[in-house]
Each structure stands twice: as C-alpha cells, then as structure tokens.
Amino acid sequence: MPPYFESIKSFEDVPITDKGVDTVTFLEAAEGLVKIFVLLGSTAFATVVSDLKGNIAKVRARYDAAPSKSGTLEELVINEPADDKKRTATQGLLWLTRGLSFTCKALQNAQKNKNEELSVAFTKGYEGSLKQFHTFVVKGVFSLAMKACPYRAAFYEKLAADPNGGPPSSQDKVSQDMDKWLAALHNIVTRLEGFYEAGGHAKGF
Template sequence: MAEEPSVFGPTLGILAHVRGENNNLLTEPFLDVCRSMLPVVDKFGSSMALVKSDVGGNIGRLDAKYATDTTSYYLLYDIVRKEVADKTAKNSNSCTNGLLWLTRAMDFLVELFRNLLVHPDWTMSQASNEAYAGTLKKWHGWMASAAFTVAMKLVPDRKKFYELLGGGNLNTDIETFVTTFAPILQENHNFLKSVGMDDLKAS
C-alpha cells in the first residue's frame, strides 16, 4: 500500500500554478497556497493560534477584495496598485497591509521549516524562536512579541510534530515547499518595497 502523502501535498500542488502569463503572480492561487498552510499550522496545536487567526484574517480580506472584481484583481499586485493609486494602501485595514502581514507570516513558516531541515538536532522551540527572531519579531510591538514568546514555549515535541505532518517523502516535501515558496515571498517584499509599503510595523 502506498504511503499517505505529507500534509504539504496540497500546497505543492497549488504552488505549481501560482504564476500566469509573463510570470505574474495570480491572486487566487497565491491565496490558495496560503490557505493550504492552515492545516499545517493546525499541527502545531494551540501554540500557533495567533498565526492561524492572523493568516486567516488576511486571506479573508484579500479574498473579499478579489471577489468584488475578479478580472481587475486577477493579478495579485493589481490589488495593491489600486490602493496605492487611491491613497488607501497605508490604512490598517487595507489589502496592501493584509498582503504584507500575510507574506510575513508565511516568511515565518518557511523559515521555521528551513530550520527543521537544516538543523536536525534543534528542538521545535529552538527552530520556532530562531524563525521568529529572523522574520516577524522586528515588525512586532512588545505586546505581540510577548505573546509570541509565550506561544513558542508551547510548540509540540519535534518527533511528535513530524508524525502529525504525515508520511510520504516528508523532508523532500518540506525542502520543495521552502525552495519554491521563499522566492515568491521575496518577490512580494520587492514589489511592496517598490511602492513604499514594505516597512509598516504593528501598532
């Protein structure tokens, strides 16, 4: 009997279709990739409840905007371009802000899984803390930072966590996820930087 694929299976399937003509990022598949990470976040248990609600909220915000005009917002960055033109991009409830924080949350997850791959001797707490320090921490105020520090102490044991992620070629799947998704997230940052929107901090 074939082994069950890992929890990354759906994500890797969608990642293959995230670009359209001229290599542009497509709104719906990008949001679907992020959405497909929610079951992965679930495997962390209650420790990642903050990340899950943040990611879910930002996907919902972008989804709602996309649904208003699927033709105009077919390409991910066109949502941001419209808000920049309307001078609403800096609003805390803007889709631009949503994309920025969604990208940062995904940065954190990519970095966490990269740490698990590169450092087989690290505990989950160590991998999580290092990922947080390298991604989200500098953008968080002290309250969010304190909440995250507590959450990182609650992550499951590494061996148990790996069992929850499913079978198949788990390390290969993680590596494919990290190496495929990281450049897309970097592209988001480069674009947001080009319109002056990559350095917003949490209040």
C-alpha cells in the same frame, strides 16, 4: 486523505508570470499553510492562525470585489487605491507575507538542523521575520507560542500520517516534499517583499 503535503495546494503550483503572482492559487496555497499550525496542535498559535486567516480574507475580499483588477497580487496592490483609500487588502497582503516569511524561515531552520527541536527553529524564524514589527506585548505572546511547539518527531510524524489510517509517507519523502514547498514559498515571499519595497507600498502600515 493523503499526507499533508499531498493534500494541499503547493506553492510550486502557483503561476508566476510577467504580471506577477496569481492571486487565486496563491490564496489556496496560503490556506494550506495555515493547516501547519493546526498540526502543531497548540492553542498558543491561535493568534498566528487568526492573523493568517484574517489577512487571507482581506486579500480574497478584494479579489472577489474586483477580479479584473486583481488577477495577480501585484495588480491587486497597484489597483486597490483607486477603490479603497485605506488599502485594506494591500495591508492584509503585507502582513500575510510577513506571516508566510516567519513560517518559511522556521521550517527552513527545522530542515537544516535535524537535531534541533521545533521551539528553537520557530524562535529563530520569528527573530528573523515578524519580531521586528511587533510590540513588546505581542512579542511576549509569540515567545510563549514558540515554547509550546511540540516535539520535532511528533510533528514530522503528523506530516507523514494518512488521516484515513493508511500507511504513512516515509520521512525522506516528507522532507523532500517540504523542501520543494519551502523553496517555492521562499521565492514568492522574496518576490513580494521586493515588490513592496520597490514600490513603497508598505508606507503607512
């Protein structure tokens, strides 16, 4: 198995057309992102992992139920109300986008500030994304999770490591791969946030 960014579906590989963001490859890339929290190695992130997986499952269930209406994420959201008045997948995608935004901002901070520990980068990412949507209790859970982040050096070593014992990637390559992955993720998150805002699709959630 190759190092992390070579072992997952990259957001760079998610097709975006005039109809929107391809649903299937987006979900594959999102599943790869969840593994970031496994590498962080703390049970404090169990809530984050559970939320991400749960929302991915909601979107995938809708796609499986109505693939012809859900080829892109935008089509999925627009077409869902006719079959599901609760808009289960629309809500799931909304919260998934928020979770992706948190992860993106946290890792962008880590990339920009090489001397900061992950706990600082993830705290800044949380404050600029999910925090505004959370209750006092949930904010407390996330605050504990941020403090449980591993040391920066240990995390980046895990990103570079070959699980099969082969030679690790260089840190320069890890950084380059992460920057490309984050740029593509940021583009998709920004697009979805704009889509939800313009169409009023977040109302009621």
